[in-house]
Structure formats: structure tokens, C-alpha cells
Amino acid sequence: MWLDNASDIDILFYEPYARIIADIAKNEKYNPLTIGVFGLWGAGKSTLLKLINEKLESQEETICVTINAWMFESYDDAKMAIIEALLLELKEKFPDDAKKKFGKLIKRVDWFKLGTKAVSTLAPVVASVAMGNPLPMLLNVTGNAEEIGNTVKSAANSIQSLKDEYWKEGDVSNDESTINNIRKFRGEFSDALKNDDIKNVVVMIDDLDRCRPERIIEILEVIKLFLSVDRTTFIIAADENVIKYSIREKYPPMNGFDVELDKEYIEKIIQLPIYIPELSAKDIQNYLLLLVTQSYLEQESFKQLIDKIFEEKRTISGDVITLEEINKLIDELGLNWQDGGKPVFNETAKIIDEIREIVASTLKGNPRQAKRFLNTFITKRQLAKIYYGDEIDISILAKLLVLQKLDNDLFIQLNEWNKEFDTENVKFKEMRMAVAQGTTVEQEPWATPQIKKWLDCKPIELEKYPLERYFYLTRENLKNSNIDQSGFSSNTKDILVRIGNAQSGGQMTAIINAAKELSSVEIGDVFKVVIPKIEKGDLKFFVIRDLFINFERFKGKISEALLKSNSKIKVGDIPVLRAMYQNDSERLEETLQKMIEKGTLSQKMLDDIKAQQKKG
Known part of the structure; x- marks a missing residue:
């Protein structure tokens, strides 16, 4: 199985992108800088961030921190939670003489959090008691009079103690306004980063596009308002379309004004956008075959294979990598197989090799979709073994899974036709012959370029096979009307x-x-x-x-x-x-x-x- 995680091995061959972005990020002349790594869901942004991180970690004067924005989705105040998480990471990674400065900044974050939550709820309670009008507080606090009194006292003491601890006596800038606190925070954060041993701090924000629109805006604004100071570079990985949608939700277009607020907003936040191109059909074909190869080779051997393919520039040639080439390289390098070995690999790879051209055209350059398709295929093949032993033709199963991916309506129609199977599937045969000879109106849905390619995949004469067992294995799709838009361009x-x-x-x-x-x-x-x-x-x-x-x-x-x-x-x-x-x-x-x-x-x-x- 292939997990939907950042890969440890660069199967997507993103190394050139990683090298360029890392070189920019570590150059102190460019900071403060915010880089946008833009690509669709499943394009491999997390894998690219991991490659960038590996390159930056080898730089002695650079500190690299990765923050998963989605982890803060459920926080009441995601802005402060992210700032605090970053400060804690930096406190651990900076030399000892700088730790005290980060500790002071964390206390300021505590005040921000108290100011946005506790102060807004508890201060009115304290004020109501002080003014001799405890009724609003009494309506919301349970317990006897002594317990209520202790609650109010505790709230007031918490607010005062934090203020006393943070604002030292003699601090002439003791101004609690939001604007002044942001200014003070930025100044102290910038000062904390000034260290002879550290020249650059690179913060990578991943999974931003999984957050709700309001969270996305909050996180972008906290980077711009609080954290973008000298010696910092932020690398934000996201689907630009999701960010634009979030901006439009937060700041709807103004009537009578033809202004692209989403575009202007992104340009204000992101100084350097870098777009990960969708993989070509050829790239996806290579990726599918390499994923299959990965599951049968030992990890270190597979890494050697990838390095060799990159070294020989096979990924930028005009042709797809063939199964014969893969086997030849494996033999030449003397690579080691996992359990099952070469015979099982060749059985699976041969089937994928036959259908990968048509599968690649449906996945629209999306690596995550490629993994999901292969996971579905492997799972169904295992189920077929459990249910029917060796009575299932795996190539037919693979072909039907491709049709379901191409057009679920046609998949359902084929199931209906199969119910009338006697010695053959007459309606399917008539359709196939009509499409081959020049379609009629009735056969039009089967005459699209993709479906024509699917009809030519082996086994071509599908009408000769009763398909009840295959549809039983894929029965969840016979009533499934949900549309997976994650792979859309x-x-x-x-x-x-x-x-x-x-x-x-x-x-x-x-x-x-x-x-x-x-x-x-x-x-x-x-x-x-x-x-x-x-x-x-x-x-x-x-x-x-x-x-x-x-x-x-x-x-x-x-x-x-x-x-x-x-x-x-x-x-x-x-x-x-x-x-x-x-x-x-x-x-x-x-x-x-x-x-x-x-x-x-x-x-x-x-x-x-x-x-x-x-x-x-």
C-alpha cells in the first residue's frame, strides 16, 4: 500500500525545485521573504517541503521549522497557537544565550491570548462586582457565595499577575493597545533572531489549504503582521485556488468595482510564487510504474534505482520509462527484492503497464490520485483472492476499475448490460463494434477519446466474459454518485x-x-x-x-x-x-x-x- 504522506524518496523528481527554493531561502539578502509553493491537492507539495528541509538542515547558520497549519484548525485562537508553537521550536533550536528572549516573547503571547479570550470574558465579571452589580456574573457562575467570590478573585489575580510579570516597572511603553503590542512583539521577535550563530530562520507552513477559509486568512495575516521580520523566510505550501476562495469569502467583491481582491491580497502576502506544474500524462505513467516497483524493492535499492533514473535524465526524455528498462536497471545495479521477488512484481507491473496510459489520462497530473488508484487495485485484487481464489482475471478487474474512474455512469450501464449475459454480453459487443465503425447517437457516450482508448485495452473482447463477480468486488460504486473533485485541474x-x-x-x-x-x-x-x-x-x-x-x-x-x-x-x-x-x-x-x-x-x-x- 502507498500512504498519503510526504515521500522519503523523490519519486516525483522535484529535486531541482527543492534546490532552487532552498538556495533562495538561505540567502539572507532576500529576507524577510514569503515564498508560495502553489499546486493542486495531491500534487506533492509536502514531499517538496521535505526535500527543501533536508537541504536547509545541512546549513549550519540556518534553522528550519515546519508547522502543519491543519493541526491548529480546532484552536479558538489559531493565530496565537501558531506563534507560540513557532517560538517554542525556536527556543529549543537557538543557542542558550537567546532562549531568555524567546521565553519573554512566549509570555507576551500568553497576554495576547488572555487579552482575546479571558480579558473579554472575565474582566466584565470583575468590573460588575467592583461596580456593585454582581447580577450578570451570578447568572453565569454556579456555587455558593464563597465559591463565587473565589472565582472572581482568581480571575482578577490571573490578569494582574500576568501583567505584573510581563510589564516590568519602569517600562515606559506600557501600552496595552493591540497595535502597540504588535509593534512591540515584532521588535522583540526581530531582536531575538539577531544571533551571531544564526543567519536565517526558515519556517515552512504545510497543509494550509486543508483549513477553513477563516483559518487560512488568520494564518496568512499572522505571518504578515507578527512574524515577517529580518532573517525570516516563510515557505507556504497550498492550493492557490483554495486561498483565493478563502479571500473571496472573507472579502467579497465590492459592487461596482472590478477589483481582483484575491489576486491583490496574495501578491501582498506572497513575494515569490512558485508553481508546481501538473505532471504530464507521461510523468504519471512513469510514476505509476515506479510506485509498483517501490512496493517490491527494498527501500535502499529503490533509492538507488531512482538516483540512476535521475542521473540518466530519463524523466526529461520524450518517452515513458518501459517495464523492460526498469528490469534492466534492476539487474545491472544488482538491487534487492522484498518478499515475493521479481515474479510477483512482473505479474503486477505487467497489468499496470498495459493500462497506465489510459489511467494517466484520467488522473490529470495528480500523484495522490495515482496512489489512490493503485491502492484500490491492490485491495480489490486481495479481496478477489479471498473470495474467488484464482478464478478472477486480474486484467479484467483492472480494466473495470479504470472504467469506473473514467465514467461511473458507463460503469453502471455495463453492469446492467452484463445482467443479460447468456453466451456473451450482446449490448456491449454491439456498442464496441458501433464505436469502431463510427458511432451512432445511442453510442455517443462510449465514443469519447478516453473511452475509445479504454475499449482498446486488453482484454478487448470483454463481451466474452461474465462480469458478475467483478461487479460484486466493486459494488460500492454501482450506487455511488459522489464526485471526487480533488484531481480536477x-x-x-x-x-x-x-x-x-x-x-x-x-x-x-x-x-x-x-x-x-x-x-x-x-x-x-x-x-x-x-x-x-x-x-x-x-x-x-x-x-x-x-x-x-x-x-x-x-x-x-x-x-x-x-x-x-x-x-x-x-x-x-x-x-x-x-x-x-x-x-x-x-x-x-x-x-x-x-x-x-x-x-x-x-x-x-x-x-x-x-x-x-x-x-x-
């Missing part, structure tokens, strides 16, 4: 956001033009989200109209989704349906008739649509 996500925010048909022209620039895979992902929304009645009709008219390949699915919807057509929707009917009356005719039978469309409305069609 940034372009796909942008189009979906724009569709969701569209307020008029006029905005759709630009959205449609941008959508037409997407790859076939990306367009398919857009419609994976759009079609269920049409079925639920959650998509505006002018959006449905423009998608129907402009994307021929998905007209059938849009028509089916309209029929499945229980939302009744309104008079205001008639012009939209009229435009769709004028564009393709043949396709919509049956759908509209069935909508009348279902009760979501009236005969009068249909007559109006057709009457307008005749006039046109």
Missing part, C-alpha cells in the same frame, strides 16, 4: 466556479469560450459536476441552454438530466427550452414528451415551444 475548477457565479446569459459567452479551450478530459470533468446539478434542479436554465448548444458531445446527458429532474418548468424557462429545441429538435422531442408524462412540463408549454419553432 485548476482550469476545470475555475470554469465550475464561474458557472456557479453566473448571474446572466451575457456572462456565459466568456465562460463558454474559456470552456472550449479546455482539454477533452477537463470538459468531461466539468460535466461530471454539471449533470447532477441539472438533475437536482440546481443549475440556472440559461446555463443549461448554453452548455447544450455549445457542447454536442453532452447533449444526450443534458437531455437525460432534464428528464430525471423533478423541478417543474416555469413560464420563464420557455424561451430557454425554445432555443434548445430550435438548436436540436430531434434530440429534445422525446425528452420533452416524457417530461409531460412525468408532469414537469405541460402540453401547453410544449405547444408554445413548437409553435415558435414553426414560426422560426
